[in-house]
Amino acid sequence: MLGKVFERIEAYRDNATKTELKLVDKLKSIDRNDMIYLSITDLADTLGVAEATILRFCRKLGYKGFQDFKLHLSQDIATDTVDDTSKPKRLSDEMADAIAQTCKQLDYDVCLAVADKIIAARKLCVFAVGNSQIAALAAKARLIKAGINAENATDNHTQAIIAANLDADDLLILFSVSGGTLDVIKLAEIAHGNGTPVVVVTNYSKSPLSKYADYLLYTSRKEAAYEGGSLATVASQIYITDVLCTAVYERLGVRATANARKASQAVSDKSV
Numbered sequence: 001m002l003g004k005v006f007e008r009i010e011a012y013r014d015n016a017t018k019t020e021l022k023l024v025d026k027l028k029s030i031d032r033n034d035m036i037y038l039s040i041t042d043l044a045d046t047l048g049v050a051e052a053t054i055l056r057f058c059r060k061l062g063y064k065g066f067q068d069f070k071l072h073l074s075q076d077i078a079t080d081t082v083d084d085t086s087k088p089k090r091l092s093d094e095m096a097d098a099i100a101q102t103c104k105q106l107d108y109d110v111c112l113a114v115a116d117k118i119i120a121a122r123k124l125c126v127f128a129v130g131n132s133q134i135a136a137l138a139a140k141a142r143l144i145k146a147g148i149n150a151e152n153a154t155d156n157h158t159q160a161i162i163a164a165n166l167d168a169d170d171l172l173i174l175f176s177v178s179g180g181t182l183d184v185i186k187l188a189e190i191a192h193g194n195g196t197p198v199v200v201v202t203n204y205s206k207s208p209l210s211k212y213a214d215y216l217l218y219t220s221r222k223e224a225a226y227e228g229g230s231l232a233t234v235a236s237q238i239y240i241t242d243v244l245c246t247a248v249y250e251r252l253g254v255r256a257t258a259n260a261r262k263a264s265q266a267v268s269d270k271s272v
Contacts, residue, residue, distance in 0.1 A: 179207020
């Protein structure tokens with residue numbers, strides 16, 4: 001089936017069931033610019049149908065799944081009308097807005113509670129995949145300066161093995177924008193089964209990953225399917241990382257300051 005997304009949807013009308021016709025009408029009532037930022041769970045709630053119904057419909061239209069559907073819809077509507085001279089300003093605004101919106105919904109009391117868990121953990125693991133690894137690595141770098149033994153692994157097999165050996169005295173922090181990445185969901189599932197507290201930093205409260213979270217922290221920068229890994233989104237994740245680490249330093253007090261000073265001295269001869 002060829003054509004743009006909504007051209008395909010209209011072309012499918014003649015073969016649609018009564019239920020699918022209702023679905024088509026409901027889809028057309030949603031702003032396409034909003035739809036590209038919805039998770040399949042969010043869209044299912046909005047339309048009042050099961051996620052499986054949406055998935056089947058996308059495949060009948062010729063797409064591999066919901067993400068493929070959103071990718072093509074994004075490509076249909078993503079026309080870049082910004083002139084080259086204003087692009088740097090637009091990117092700056094996007095990053096600033098991502099951080100500002102994340103700040104508005106961030107509960108510092110939750111951050112302090114997570115900080116207590118970080119400090120008390122026998123073993124702390126900070127995991128992610130893809131571009132979210134940037135925030136995970138930033139968290140590790142800041143925490144080890146405070147004397148917190150944070151562990152990070154980039155290979156998902158290694159991550160799973162480490163998660164399998166965690167217990168209730170440990171802590172797992174996971175970064176995932178969509179909350180729908182299978183490798184990350186598996187880590188949360190393994191840790192949850194071991195009784196390990198799980199902290200999730202994500203964009204979506206109703207994502208599959210969120211149901212395993214003991215502590216939820218939200219980023220607000222939503223991504224269209226075609227722009228996965230946007231650095232504006234990474235900026236909002238790193239902002240949460242910085243706030244969490246600030247909470248840890250606050251809880252540790254002079255101990256954190258002393259450890260950070262020792263860390264700085266240890267690498268002082270690395271610069272010219």
